[in-house]
Amino acid sequence: MTWTIGPEPYDSPVAAALWRAYYTEVSDRYYLLREGRTTDPDELEREIAADSGADLAPPRGRLLVARYGGEPAGTAGVRLLDDGSAELTRVFLREGTRGRGGATLLVRAAEDAARALGASRMVLDTRGDLVEARALYARLGYTETEAYKEAPYAEHWFVKELALTVGRG
Numbered sequence: 001m002t003w004t005i006g007p008e009p010y011d012s013p014v015a016a017a018l019w020r021a022y023y024t025e026v027s028d029r030y031y032l033l034r035e036g037r038t039t040d041p042d043e044l045e046r047e048i049a050a051d052s053g054a055d056l057a058p059p060r061g062r063l064l065v066a067r068y069g070g071e072p073a074g075t076a077g078v079r080l081l082d083d084g085s086a087e088l089t090r091v092f093l094r095e096g097t098r099g100r101g102g103a104t105l106l107v108r109a110a111e112d113a114a115r116a117l118g119a120s121r122m123v124l125d126t127r128g129d130l131v132e133a134r135a136l137y138a139r140l141g142y143t144e145t146e147a148y149k150e151a152p153y154a155e156h157w158f159v160k161e162l163a164l165t166v167g168r169g
Contacts, residue, residue: 001100002068003067003068003073003100003101004067004070005064005066005067005106006064007062007063007064008063008064008065008075009057010052010053010054010056010057010061010063011052011053011054014065014072015053015063015075017072018072018075018092019048019053019075019090020048021092021094022090023047023048024039024044025095026127026130027044027047029129030127030153053077053090056077056079059117060117061077061078061079061080062077062110062113062116062117063075063076063077063090064076064077064078064106064110064113066093066102066105066106066109068100073093073094074091074093074094074097074106075092075106076088076089076090076092076107076110077089077090077091078110078114078122080114080117081123081148083118084118084119084120085122085123085148086113086117086119086121086123087122087123087124088114088122091103091106091110091133091136103136104136104140107136107140110122111160111162114162120161121159121160122142122159122160122162123145123148123157123158123159124137124157124158125147125148125149125151125154125156125157125158126155126156127153127154127155127156128155128156137160138158140160141160142158142160144156145157145158
């Protein structure tokens with residue numbers, strides 16, 4: 001099976017299904033660790049509705065969807081924060097597709113999208129309990145940095161300078 005990655009409208013049914021899977025997983029993980037329970041369904045619906053992903057739409061953002069064997073498997077979003085910085089967000093792969101190289105491909109595709117938007121650096125935030133994500137970012141050249149924004153669940157912030165891609169003549 002092979003991976004393909006391409007842009008997706010933030011409000012498509014595919015994006016909505018992947019966003020729901022992402023939000024459910026990270027929310028349940030948070031509450032199970034801290035309170036021994038899964039996410040309240042009403043709370044999940046409120047949180048999903050509060051963050052539509054519209055900031056991932058062109059011209060200042062991109063939502064990418066990874067497909068594994070043709071089936072939607074994950075997402076990565078990029079949004080410009082200013083003329084030189086983009087933020088990486090919503091990096092997610094469905095559980096059954098993890099460990100097959102998709103996360104690296106998604107992040108690399110997001111970096112390419114950020115460059116295409118004019119960014120020279122990528123920033124992101126994540127939680128302390130998302131150890132797999134932190135390991136992925138470190139492996140891909142992201143370094144921990146000071147907080148660049150306040151967010152309720154942000155505990156670690158990363159940055160990476162994006163090298164310009166040089167075309168071959």
